[in-house]
Every structure is written in C-alpha cells, then in structure tokens.
Amino acid sequence: MGKRKENSTNMLNESFIVESCDLTYAVCKVGGRWKLLILCKLENGKLRFSELRNQINGITERMLTLQLRELEKDGLVKRTVHAEVPPRVDYELTIIAKELIPIWAKLSQWGKKHKKIVVQQ
Amino acid sequence: MGKRKENSTNMLNESFIVESCDLTYAVCKVGGRWKLLILCKLENGKLRFSELRNQINGITERMLTLQLRELEKDGLVKRTVHAEVPPRVDYELTIIAKELIPIWAKLSQWGKKHKKIVVQQ
DNA sequence: CCCATTACTTACAAATTTGTTAGTACCATA
C-alpha cells in the first residue's frame, strides 16, 4: 500500500510463495482488511465511491481508495469515471471477480459453521 | 502474533468486520504468510515439525512455530506430542480443516487462471 | 562429562499495513 522494498526477505518470501502456490496467490488477492467487504457490497451491482463508504462501517476514505486501487490493479474491480461535476465514479466486479462468487458462498458457509464451533470451546 | 492492543482502532475494526462477515472471518483464519502452505503440506497426512520445516522453503523455525500455534488455536491443526527424546511432535489437519480442501481446489484453479490473465497485461 | 538431536523460546529489529488529520480540484448554485 505504501511502496514495498524491492529485496527485503519479507518481500522475497512472499513472491516465492505466491509463485509456487496458486492457492496462496488467490487468497492474497483478497487479503486486505477491507477487500472482501468491498467485493461483497459489489456483488449486487455497481456502486459509487460514496455509496461504498456509507455502506462500510468504519472505513476511511483513504483505506477505501487504497483497497479499491489494488483491486482495480489486480483486475477484480472496474472503475468508471463519469465526466461530471461534482465527480461521479463507480465500481463494479469484473468477470473474473464474479467467478469467485460461488466459492465465496462456500467459504462463507464454512466460516459461519467454524465460528460456532470455535466459540463454543 | 505478538500480542495485539486491546482497543486500537485497527483491532476494533478487524473484530467488527470478522463478526459481521463470515467470508472475511474464514479468510482471516488462513491469512498468515505461511499458513496455506503449511495446510497444503498436511493435506496428505501427518507431518512432524522438522518435516514441515524441510518442505517449506524459506520458513524459519520461529515462523513455523507461530503459524502452527495459531492454526492449532483456531482448530485447523491438531498437535500431538510423543513422549520421546529427542522430542517428536506431529501435526495433522482437523476434520473442519479437511472440509476446506475442496474449496481450496476451486480457489487454486481460480488463482492459476487469474495469474495468467493478469500477467499478460 | 560432552555432544548431538529435536522442537521449540526469547529479545530484538525491520518491514508492512492501517489509521489520523488536513488538505485538493472541479464547477454549479446561492
């Protein structure tokens, strides 16, 4: 989110892992604090910046911008700027992001179940 | 991994998100740098500490210990200590972790495909 | 007694992510 060092061990490890494990790669793409929440909000269609901000409790404009920029760079979200004043920008899922939706559903089910089990202890 | 502050905004945001979004909750459980790699290695059965260390390129004993401890606490991995000297400890997936395997397969497919598409650009 | 082996732990430092606060440009409207 800030720039990363080019050759830190941290960075090299991540690169290596992500190269060699498609699963880790996939999870990293949605690994930011707010990313999945954003993507879920977009499941039902386009939303503009302010709509996302208002629907996501606690997110700052800075974090929303940062997370959206990464999602855009990674091809999960499409950003459209309308030439108006005041500005209007909206965001929507790309095709490849939509392919994740059924997987999210399963993961979400698992999460719900797991949460119950672990909390019991 | 170190202790977290009790009432940082950071912490409170995470708690809130994880409470309200089962999907984010699920992804957080495997969100550590090395966790998915560890879990993948365990897919085929038990491994001992040193086997994991040797199979995972670049991981330190400290990180392996930390990640295993969290996985154990979160009920994804079962740890068994054998009363021997030198010590022998092995790790295996729990039932609930095994339920994730088919989902991992899908996600991994998606990752592989996505990696190609994004790298092309 | 000394060494080797295994699975760790501890103290510290570096890197990275997240949050805080205060701006910016644009133009229509009052």
Place this chain on the structure above:
DNA sequence: TATGGTACTAACAAATTTGTAAGTAATGGG
C-alpha cells in the same frame, strides 16, 4: 464571491506482522 458536494491525495504516526540471531530442555550414546 462564498459555499457545497464528490472523490480523492499527502504527510505522518501507530499498530501489526515478519525476520534475525541466539539461546533452552531433555536424554541417549561415546
């Protein structure tokens, strides 16, 4: 001319994760 709304950006600080280096306990074998 002053104000307002929208979608940001910049500089900085705090929190968190990850990595480094050096230990530790227990016991069997030499």
